[in-house]
Amino acid sequence: MSFTELLSEKKPAILKKWFDSILDTYPSETADFLKKQKDRFANPVGSTIYGGMDSLLNSLLSNDDADTISKYLDDIVRIRAVQDFTPSQSLAFIFRLKDAVREETADESNARDFSDELTAFDLKVDALALTAFDIYMKCREKIYDIKANELRNMTIKLVERANLIFEARYRDIDLKDLVMEGNKSERGE
Amino acid sequence: MAKFTAKPKDLIHIDFKNPRTGWMDTPVDIREHMYCHPTKAKDLETVGFPNIHEWRPADENWNLPEDWKETVLNGIKERLQKYRSFHVFMDICVRCGACADKCHFYLGTGDPKNMPVLRAELLRSVYRKYFTASGKILGKTAGARELTEDVLKEIWYYYYQCTECRRCSVFCPYGIDQAEITMIGRELTNLVGLQLGWIGGPVANCYMKGNHLGLEPHTIKSNIEMMLDDIETITGIRINPTFNRKGAEILFVTPSGDLFAMPGIYTAMGYLMLFHELGLDYTWSTYASEGGNFGFFSSNEMAKRLNSKIYAEAKRLGVKWVLGGECGHMWRVLHQYMDTWNGPADFLEVPKSPITGTVFDNAKSAKMTHISEFTADLIKHGKLKLDKSRNDHLKVTFHDSCNTSRGMGMLDEPRYIIKNVCNHFYEMPENTIREKTFCCGSGTGLNASENMELRMRGGLPRANAVKYVHEQHGVNMLANVCAIDRATLSASMDYWVPGVGVAGVSELVGNALVMKGEKERTADLRGETLPGKEGAE
Numbered sequence: 001m002s003f004t005e006l007l008s009e010k011k012p013a014i015l016k017k018w019f020d021s022i023l024d025t026y027p028s029e030t031a032d033f034l035k036k037q038k039d040r041f042a043n044p045v046g047s048t049i050y051g052g053m054d055s056l057l058n059s060l061l062s063n064d065d066a067d068t069i070s071k072y073l074d075d076i077v078r079i080r081a082v083q084d085f086t087p088s089q090s091l092a093f094i095f096r097l098k099d100a101v102r103e104e105t106a107d108e109s110n111a112r113d114f115s116d117e118l119t120a121f122d123l124k125v126d127a128l129a130l131t132a133f134d135i136y137m138k139c140r141e142k143i144y145d146i147k148a149n150e151l152r153n154m155t156i157k158l159v160e161r162a163n164l165i166f167e168a169r170y171r172d173i174d175l176k177d178l179v180m181e182g183n184k185s186e187r188g189e
Numbered sequence: 190m191a192k193f194t195a196k197p198k199d200l201i202h203i204d205f206k207n208p209r210t211g212w213m214d215t216p217v218d219i220r221e222h223m224y225c226h227p228t229k230a231k232d233l234e235t236v237g238f239p240n241i242h243e244w245r246p247a248d249e250n251w252n253l254p255e256d257w258k259e260t261v262l263n264g265i266k267e268r269l270q271k272y273r274s275f276h277v278f279m280d281i282c283v284r285c286g287a288c289a290d291k292c293h294f295y296l297g298t299g300d301p302k303n304m305p306v307l308r309a310e311l312l313r314s315v316y317r318k319y320f321t322a323s324g325k326i327l328g329k330t331a332g333a334r335e336l337t338e339d340v341l342k343e344i345w346y347y348y349y350q351c352t353e354c355r356r357c358s359v360f361c362p363y364g365i366d367q368a369e370i371t372m373i374g375r376e377l378t379n380l381v382g383l384q385l386g387w388i389g390g391p392v393a394n395c396y397m398k399g400n401h402l403g404l405e406p407h408t409i410k411s412n413i414e415m416m417l418d419d420i421e422t423i424t425g426i427r428i429n430p431t432f433n434r435k436g437a438e439i440l441f442v443t444p445s446g447d448l449f450a451m452p453g454i455y456t457a458m459g460y461l462m463l464f465h466e467l468g469l470d471y472t473w474s475t476y477a478s479e480g481g482n483f484g485f486f487s488s489n490e491m492a493k494r495l496n497s498k499i500y501a502e503a504k505r506l507g508v509k510w511v512l513g514g515e516c517g518h519m520w521r522v523l524h525q526y527m528d529t530w531n532g533p534a535d536f537l538e539v540p541k542s543p544i545t546g547t548v549f550d551n552a553k554s555a556k557m558t559h560i561s562e563f564t565a566d567l568i569k570h571g572k573l574k575l576d577k578s579r580n581d582h583l584k585v586t587f588h589d590s591c592n593t594s595r596g597m598g599m600l601d602e603p604r605y606i607i608k609n610v611c612n613h614f615y616e617m618p619e620n621t622i623r624e625k626t627f628c629c630g631s632g633t634g635l636n637a638s639e640n641m642e643l644r645m646r647g648g649l650p651r652a653n654a655v656k657y658v659h660e661q662h663g664v665n666m667l668a669n670v671c672a673i674d675r676a677t678l679s680a681s682m683d684y685w686v687p688g689v690g691v692a693g694v695s696e697l698v699g700n701a702l703v704m705k706g707e708k709e710r711t712a713d714l715r716g717e718t719l720p721g722k723e724g725a726e
Contacts, residue, residue, distance in 0.1 A: 039620065044297075045299065146683050
């Protein structure tokens, strides 16, 4: 059995372990809820994270392209980026996949040397972490964009009106003349 | 520089297990981006709020007045006597947990103190300690605890992480209204000067100028004139509405966000076009220039004071009845409080549509009708010529605002309108709409910028359902009948579901409305070119 076949076979157990490891980062009452409520609309955080992890594992096993992987990763990271975590806490779950894979494939790894395959898999997880870091930063930048845009949306009509008044008043006047006029008045001429 | 010695396992070790102490003994951890800044002293002075002082949520010392504890306890006592509902809600909860996972803030934050039952318990524990025999004698065993500064801080922190949306109440077998508990909790914080800037500012503005934004009469008029210019560009029709006109049949009152903020102004353009097309005998008021009521997020008394201008202006102008624009909490106030606060409005008539003759008996006492009820009635009677295809570039879903759905029971009128002005309408999943609608996550004065993380977390359950219809049906427009929704869902969509815009229902009406004498429309109310009309100009 190849390593990929082994991972496919063990996927449900790996997914469970990986999901449990991210649940550990939430308070225990919440972790229970996130795990048990299966309705995706009643439990957006739990179902999005579980669905995202499931899809990510499938993608890693079938060597999907970076865009597909990014999309699944985005679903999870977007949530973690606004929750009560430091940046490292937000993304630490990715490295837990290494533990989950090692623990679930330990018996087979003892029987046969999968160290090369495990190293290759670790590299994939590392790449995943770097991609997640990009997504995390985009999410955080988005938050600040939104703050700026809200302010803009609140005031844009004021600014437009101010511009209209300015244009109406000074439409036929050359800006240079206006500046010179200002300078004169400053000098008291 | 310190030597970097952490082992890989340490790097990913996160100690986020439940605290060893019980929730009662775990002091609140006040986190940045989860709360709003305090209000300015001058705003509290304007409306005569007590115990004005400088303080910052992140500081250890909140500079509370010396007698803060007595003030809060007296405040609870007074309210227990005044509001029977509050007394019942303090006693009746059996902690079944039906509400626990229904709160958008709990779903988004995962913080157990955001479970409605526990949020209420923060105050209930204090109630038990000072107002029940079992609590006085048994203390903690009976779920009672001392009121300390930490407890007050905790109440403040979590009662401003509740949008009074009442979703939890829908699921409570006893019908406990968490919104009312939050309202009282907030009143208590106001007694000791702990008001938010985003609430205190609008309240002071509204008290002095008539609206939350502090727009003065000439500004209101010129803002509307800018909209009229845009309408003329789009339709070729010049509209001339009246302001403060005595003797008009109808007074129109809408949230001031519609006069100013994006995308609210497009909704206001929709109102203007509709009323012009009907030849409605109505007037705007620059005095009753705010339908919303941030006083409602401060105290019952403040809400009453701010609300009084609507009837006063209706009386001054001598109108027959009042028509109200698209807003959420405005309608909870108008529907459930205005009549008993500032009524009876016996100088007004029961609202009657001058176009269809329909009498709005549901507003028999309050004398104020919602624009969606008014418009749906017009459509039902075939009084509007509508070209749905002008909204063909939009795939629309409808977000029920908490207050119009759970607060006044208006569920079908906006949907009826949308289906008559749009060809593409898709509902979100059943457990996220109508009475079970999820809050936008930023209501009750929490729509500030500094608490954006809280807003995003609270907005996730709603956005998650929008994302579903966006992916399934290509939905690109989230319609609603609330000014706060229009402002805050825009931010929420931007983060969670990029590609989905936000619009008031009346904007969609304005797009579809075929007006007498209009030129061929090539753009929608946002000035965006209509499909198939590219190059027409």
